[in-house]
Amino acid sequence: MKTKLLLLFTLLSFALSMAQTKISGRVTYKNKGVAEVNVTLKDSYDGATTDSNGNFSFETSEKDNKILVFTHPKYIEVEKSIVINNQEVSASIELKEQISEIEAVVVSAGSIEASDKKRATALLTPIDIYTTAGADGQISSALTYLPGVQKVGETEGLFIRGGTGTESRIFMDGSLINNYFSNSVPGIAGRDRFNTSLFKGNIFSSGGYSALYGQALSGALMLESVDLPDQSSYDFGVSPIFLNAGFQRLTDSKNSSFGASLGYSNLKLMQDVFNFNTDFSEAPESFNGDFNFRIKTKSGGFFKYYGMYDSNRMGVKTESLEPEEYDWSLVKLKGKNTYHNLSFKQKFGKYLLNAGTSYSFNRSDLDFSTEKNNVESGNTKLLTDGNYINFKTVLERKVNKISALRSGFELNGTSEKLSFNEFVQKHYKGLISSAFVETDLGFSNQLSAKIGVRAEYSSYLEKSNIAPRLALAYRFAKEWTTSFAYGIFYQNPESRYINVPVNLDFQKAQHYIFQVQRTSEGRSLRLEAFYKIYDDLIKVKNLSYIEGQNQYVQIADNNNGYGFAKGLELFWRDKKTFENIDYWISYSYLDSKRDFMNYPVSLKPNFASEHTLSAVAKRFVPKWKTGFNLSYTYAKGRPYYDIATQDVNGEKEYFVRHEGRLKDYNALNFSVNYLPNLGKKDAKAFTVLVLSVSNVLGSKNVYGYNFSMDGSRRSAVVPPVNTFVFIGAFISFGVDKTQDAINNNL
Amino acid sequence: MKKYLLTFALSMMSLTAFAQADYEKIMSDKIVKLETTMSVDQFQALANDFDRIGKKETKEWLPAYYAAFAYLQKGRMLMQSGKMSELSGNANAADKYLDQAEAIAGKDNSEIHLLRKMAYSLRMMENPAERYMTDGMKAMEELQKAETLDPSNPRVALIKAEDTYFTPEQYGGSKEKGLQQFKEALEKFKTFKPKTALDPNWGKAEAEYFLNGAAK
Numbered sequence: 001m002k003t004k005l006l007l008l009f010t011l012l013s014f015a016l017s018m019a020q021t022k023i024s025g026r027v028t029y030k031n032k033g034v035a036e037v038n039v040t041l042k043d044s045y046d047g048a049t050t051d052s053n054g055n056f057s058f059e060t061s062e063k064d065n066k067i068l069v070f071t072h073p074k075y076i077e078v079e080k081s082i083v084i085n086n087q088e089v090s091a092s093i094e095l096k097e098q099i100s101e102i103e104a105v106v107v108s109a110g111s112i113e114a115s116d117k118k119r120a121t122a123l124l125t126p127i128d129i130y131t132t133a134g135a136d137g138q139i140s141s142a143l144t145y146l147p148g149v150q151k152v153g154e155t156e157g158l159f160i161r162g163g164t165g166t167e168s169r170i171f172m173d174g175s176l177i178n179n180y181f182s183n184s185v186p187g188i189a190g191r192d193r194f195n196t197s198l199f200k201g202n203i204f205s206s207g208g209y210s211a212l213y214g215q216a217l218s219g220a221l222m223l224e225s226v227d228l229p230d231q232s233s234y235d236f237g238v239s240p241i242f243l244n245a246g247f248q249r250l251t252d253s254k255n256s257s258f259g260a261s262l263g264y265s266n267l268k269l270m271q272d273v274f275n276f277n278t279d280f281s282e283a284p285e286s287f288n289g290d291f292n293f294r295i296k297t298k299s300g301g302f303f304k305y306y307g308m309y310d311s312n313r314m315g316v317k318t319e320s321l322e323p324e325e326y327d328w329s330l331v332k333l334k335g336k337n338t339y340h341n342l343s344f345k346q347k348f349g350k351y352l353l354n355a356g357t358s359y360s361f362n363r364s365d366l367d368f369s370t371e372k373n374n375v376e377s378g379n380t381k382l383l384t385d386g387n388y389i390n391f392k393t394v395l396e397r398k399v400n401k402i403s404a405l406r407s408g409f410e411l412n413g414t415s416e417k418l419s420f421n422e423f424v425q426k427h428y429k430g431l432i433s434s435a436f437v438e439t440d441l442g443f444s445n446q447l448s449a450k451i452g453v454r455a456e457y458s459s460y461l462e463k464s465n466i467a468p469r470l471a472l473a474y475r476f477a478k479e480w481t482t483s484f485a486y487g488i489f490y491q492n493p494e495s496r497y498i499n500v501p502v503n504l505d506f507q508k509a510q511h512y513i514f515q516v517q518r519t520s521e522g523r524s525l526r527l528e529a530f531y532k533i534y535d536d537l538i539k540v541k542n543l544s545y546i547e548g549q550n551q552y553v554q555i556a557d558n559n560n561g562y563g564f565a566k567g568l569e570l571f572w573r574d575k576k577t578f579e580n581i582d583y584w585i586s587y588s589y590l591d592s593k594r595d596f597m598n599y600p601v602s603l604k605p606n607f608a609s610e611h612t613l614s615a616v617a618k619r620f621v622p623k624w625k626t627g628f629n630l631s632y633t634y635a636k637g638r639p640y641y642d643i644a645t646q647d648v649n650g651e652k653e654y655f656v657r658h659e660g661r662l663k664d665y666n667a668l669n670f671s672v673n674y675l676p677n678l679g680k681k682d683a684k685a686f687t688v689l690v691l692s693v694s695n696v697l698g699s700k701n702v703y704g705y706n707f708s709m710d711g712s713r714r715s716a717v718v719p720p721v722n723t724f725v726f727i728g729a730f731i732s733f734g735v736d737k738t739q740d741a742i743n744n745n746l
Numbered sequence: 747m748k749k750y751l752l753t754f755a756l757s758m759m760s761l762t763a764f765a766q767a768d769y770e771k772i773m774s775d776k777i778v779k780l781e782t783t784m785s786v787d788q789f790q791a792l793a794n795d796f797d798r799i800g801k802k803e804t805k806e807w808l809p810a811y812y813a814a815f816a817y818l819q820k821g822r823m824l825m826q827s828g829k830m831s832e833l834s835g836n837a838n839a840a841d842k843y844l845d846q847a848e849a850i851a852g853k854d855n856s857e858i859h860l861l862r863k864m865a866y867s868l869r870m871m872e873n874p875a876e877r878y879m880t881d882g883m884k885a886m887e888e889l890q891k892a893e894t895l896d897p898s899n900p901r902v903a904l905i906k907a908e909d910t911y912f913t914p915e916q917y918g919g920s921k922e923k924g925l926q927q928f929k930e931a932l933e934k935f936k937t938f939k940p941k942t943a944l945d946p947n948w949g950k951a952e953a954e955y956f957l958n959g960a961a962k
Contacts, residue, residue: 036787038794040801045772047798049791071797073839127875230883521831620875622914 021084024057025091026050027070034072034095042067042079060084074098103445104402105475129196131618133629134669134694136726138192139202140181143221144633145614147528147569147586148206151635151665152607154703154717156181156190160206161530162565162592162608163218166494167509170221171213172199173304173343175356176412177223178388182286183335183364185316187706187717188278193288193310193337199223207511207530208485211436211452211469212394212406217491217509217534225304225343228257228294231734235261239728240269246290258293270724278720281330282315301346309338317371321708321715326370326378334365354408355393362386368551380551382420384496389413402442406452410434416495424543424553428495430460438469446475458492458506465490465506479520485513493538497556500543505559508535522576528569537561537596542645542652554598563594563602583617598643600654606704609635609665629671637662642707642714657711666699688730695723769803773812773944780816781948789820793839800846807851807858808944814843814861815948821868833872837865856896857946860905863888867909900934904949907931911956928956 023046027037033054040047046060063084068091070078075095082089097103128142129135135142140158143149150159157165170180172194181190203222213220229248237244246261268283288310295303315332343356366382394408412432419425438452450471457464469487476482490506498504510533518525536559543553573584590610595602614633621628642658671692677685695701704717776799780792793816800809821836840861848858866885870877893902907927913919935950 036790036794038797040794040798043802045768045795045799045802047794049787049794051787230880521829622917625917 019086020059020061021063021086021089022057022059023068023082023084023089023091024055025093027054027056027093027095029075029095029097031094034075037070037072037075037095040069040071042069070095072098074100074103097445099401099442099445101401104442105446105448105473105481125201126196126199131627131629131671131673132616133631133671133692134633134667135631136191136692136694137196139194139196139199139221139223140192143204145584145586145616145631146204146206147526147571147588147612148219150590150607150609151612151614151633152703153189153701153719154187155607156184158219158221159607160219161532161567161588162563162590162594162605163509163532164605164607167216167218167491168220169213169216170223172223172306172341172358173225173356174212174222174354174392174394175341175343175358176215176388176390176392177339177341177358178360178386178390178414179337179339179362182310182312183333183337183362185314185331185333185366187703188314188316188720193308193339194223198225198306200226207532208469208471208487208513210450211438211454211467211487212408214410214434214436214454214456214467214489215412215432215491217489217507218532225306225341227302227304228254228296229259232257233732233734235730235732237263237728237730239726241265241267241726242728256293256295258291260289260291262289263287274721274724276721277718279317280314280720281317282313282332284312284314286310286312297346299346301344303342303344305340305342307338307340309336311336319715320370321706321713326372328371330367330369330371330376332367332369334363334367336363336365337361350398352396352398353393354396357391358389360386360388362388380421380423382418384416384418386414386416388415399439400442402440402445402448404440405437406439407435407437409436414495418496418499420553424499426499428460428498430458430492430495432459432492433457448473456490456506460498461492461504461506463505465508480516480518483513483515483517485511485515487511493556493559497538497540497554499553499555502556502558504538504556505536507537507559507561509533510535523574524572526569526571528571530565530567530569532565532592534561534563534565534594534596537563537594539595540597542598561594561596561599563592563596563605565590565592565594565608567591580621581617581619583615585615586613588612598654599641600643600656603641603656604639606638606640609638611636625675627673627675629673631669633665633667635665637664638704640704642705642711644707644711658705658707658714662702662704665701666697667695667701668697668699669694670696684733686732686734690726690728690730692726693723694726695719698723769799769806770944772799773808777812777944777948780812780819781951784823786820786823789816789823792816793820797843800843805850807847807855810843810846810850811858811861811946814840814847814865815946817843818861818864818868825868825871830872834869837868840865840868854895856892856899856902859888859892859895860899860901863892863905898934898938900931900938900953901946901949903927903931903934904953907953907956925957928953932957 027034027050035050035052035054037050038047039050039056041060041062044060044062046058046062048056048058050056066082066084068080068082070093076098078093078095080091080093082091129139130137132142132145143158144151148161152159152165155165158168159165160168170177180193182193184190201224206219209220229250232249234247235245242263242265244261244263246259248257248259250257264287266283266285271280271283288308290306290308292306312335313333315330318329320326320329337360339358339360341356341358346353364384367379368382369376369379390412392408392410394406396404396406398404414428414430416428434454434456436452436454438450440448440450442448452469454467455464467488467490471483471485473481473483489509489511493504493507512531513528515526515528538556539558539561540554541557543555545552567588567590570587571584575582590608592608593602593604612635614631616631618627618629639659639661641656643654644657645652646655671690674689677687700722702716702718705714706717707714776792776795783789793813796809796813796816800813803809817836817840821833824832824836844858844861848855851858863885866881866888870881870885889902889905892899907924910919910927911921911924932953935953940947
């Protein structure tokens with residue numbers, strides 16, 4: 001009987017235990033209710049999800065000592081012990097923020113990151129670049145539609161915030177690219193050598209960049225090359241100015257790929273159609289080929305190799321500024337370049353190793369001459385052969401989810417031979433060795449800092465420098481962040497001016513950048529103020545004139561140059577307000593003066609415009625499978641100077657013989673791309689047809705003036721062509737291996 | 747004594763059976779809710795409910811499967827209200843549960859591959875122009891896998907029909923063809939028998955909804 005009773009009792013207690021107890025409470029973070037928290041009574045089905053005020057309530061038949069678990073991806077999981085008897089249980093809890101890479105504020109002063117990553121608004125992805133009218137599909141041109149980059153048409157390079165084109169550097173997977181732009185002749189800008197589609201994304205820094213990079217007084221563009229392709233493919237491009245073909249093959253194991261491409265371009269046909277400003281005695285012509293491979297190793301390492309070769313030629317004939325002596329001046333260019341980049345990346349536990357090396361050879365063979373009565377004479381050859389080798393390795397250690405420590409070293413070797421007839425013969429050799437250390441410190445999701453220092457030694461200068469860098473970012477409201485960056489940046493004097501032995505030092509710049517940014521769904525607003533101080537800039541003097549020379553040779557003399565740049569920039573991008581329309585507007589105000597090179601006094605530099613405004617708009621019409629793109633740039637006329645020499649107490653001194661302001665720059669560009677096979681599931685080929693018209697309104701822009709020896713005559717430096725029309729077709733055939741993959745898996 | 751022990755054992759058995767019945771009951775309750783709700787908050791709550799069940803029933807793949815489905819449905823609701831930047835977060839959450847489900851159910855599960863397809867599509871919708879070539883392609887790949895693994899799966903037919911229905915004509919889509927495919931899907935639903943009462947059986951109502959002309 002007793003046992004029976006006991007049994008009954010046991011069963012009863014089981015049944016009793018089915019009685020429901022209510023458990024309720026509130027989940028908060030900083031005293032505000034948190035919604036969507038998963039509240040679980042451990043080891044049971046019972047629980048609830050908090051409402052928008054953070055309240056929850058549920059009933060359970062569980063008894064005694066239990067644990068409540070609170071989970072939410074943005075907060076740290078909390079467990080709370082409770083005792084359940086027959087009374088209602090109330091359990092409230094305050095959560096702690098989960099530090100996470102996705103939520104953490106990112107130091108963004110001075111930089112715009114462009115890839116399909118978490119910072120989804122201030123982007124300039126490869127597609128953005130291809131669909132920016134007037135950018136000709138070139139990364140460097142597309143960047144001129146962002147704040148801080150000047151519209152300088154006569155010289156290649158990124159002219160950032162009052163800096164020259166040589167003050168910015170371009171990196172591929174961490175390694176320096178020594179000759180990013182093709183060889184060119186004076187007055188015509190070289191073009192990007194690297195195809196935009198080689199890079200999945202980029203970080204463009206208009207100042208205050210990381211200690212991992214150096215030798216750029218103004219800014220840096222870090223390009224990140226693409227990974228393994230999703231499938232094998234063949235590509236062709238056809239247009240009246242070029243032909244190219246390439247392939248990418250993904251191996252069956254999907255762990256490696258290789259590819260190659262060949263291209264040829266010639267402007268001759270277009271020259272016959274359009275009215276060019278530039279008289280090309282030899283139409284610009286180039287040939288290029290490249291090869292790449294990417295291998296994922298079994299242990300998780302990733303090798304990437306990219307190698308390319310290109311050669312180009314052109315000849316330009318310009319009306320003489322010295323008609324008494326000759327009728328035409330001529331320049332012929334023959335350029336050759338090869339570039340090889342190998343990078344390796346692997347994770348070892350908490351460590352991430354990034355190593356890269358690059359080698360390049362560049363030859364620029366310029367032949368200057370004059371022509372009188374159809375007889376060419378006075379040939380002067382400027383031949384530059386450069387060999388460059390770079391090596392860089394960075395080891396990163398994660399400290400916690402949002403903090404990391406990085407350190408490494410970099411070697412940049414240069415060997416340049418230059419001969420300018422018998423006037424100058426030189427062989428410049430230099431090695432810059434750098435070491436750097438940097439830490440990302442995440443204090444909370446709202447506050448983070450990046451502190452770094454870089455030390456460099458230049459074997460040519462026999463001098464060293466130490467450059468500290470600092471950046472802070474703080475999120476002061478949900479969509480608003482503010483950042484501050486400071487840094488010292490050093491750069492060797494350009495070797496092209498080092499023509500005679502001279503005691504020189506590093507050139508130096510200091511940046512102060514303050515930024516406020518608002519990022520919300522589909523929109524971003526960025527306001528940035530900067531102040532830049534230049535010191536120890538190179539001053540040059542003319543090498544004494546030798547009869548027969550048709551150009552003065554400038555040689556670096558001392559480091560007495562200096563200057564400043566300050567300004568305000570605004571960037572607004574909006575993909576949301578108008579359906580299918582993505583547009584952005586940037587405005588830059590720039591106030592700069594500097595005394596450098598051959599400037600006799602401190603002047604507003606001839607490459608800095610005070611006001612630059614640009615707008616880019618893109619509209620894709622899904623129905624027509626066509627994208628329409630417009631862009632417009634206005635830049636207030638830059639100053640120009642005619643700097644000549646005069647004798648002062650027997651010394652040659654520079655003086656400003658003429659000066660003035662160029663007319664304002666204006667260009668409205670338009671392009672259309674049509675994707676006929678878009679969305680066709682069974683289509684074998686993917687085709688893009690492009691029509692683009694640059695400078696639709698035909699504005700006659702002027703980039704500067706050349707002056708005659710005596711200063712009595714001048715000629716305008718203008719774009720090779722005012723309005724240009726480009727048409728092209730790009731076709732890619734994807735070798736879809738999906739079916740194979742499925743069959744192999746079954 | 748023996749008898750009592752037996753009774754006790756029996757009653758204990760019935761209690762464990764009760765626990766099993768408990769799992770089935772709560773699952774079927776939640777599944778009904780999942781198929782009827784239309785609110786973002788409810789989908790989130792259901793995802794949490796399934797998460798809770800999954801944590802306890804570590805040998806069952808269905809709780810994780812339904813948690814993933816709840817996140818996908820939540821994502822699809824968000825998409826309809828234009829909150830595009832929240833899509834990949836929900837797709838990622840779904841993927842996490844699909845990994846769990848796959849670890850239990852194995853790689854050859856047509857239903858799981860179908861949800862993977864939906865996750866990729868959702869992610870693609872955040873930025874179709876850029877992600878078409880990556881996420882869009884992977885979505886197609888997963889759909890194909892789901893179909894190869896189980897050609898009779900009516901949900902594969904349903905999602906295919908939806909794709910056709912919502913794709914503009916210039917892109918190879920067609921309302922008419924879509925409706926035809928919904929019809930075919932409905933036929934498949936009529937003959938489809940889920941393996942257990944809790945196995946995926948959603949989608950019929952959706953096919954009917956389209957065929958009744960409710961979606962214009």
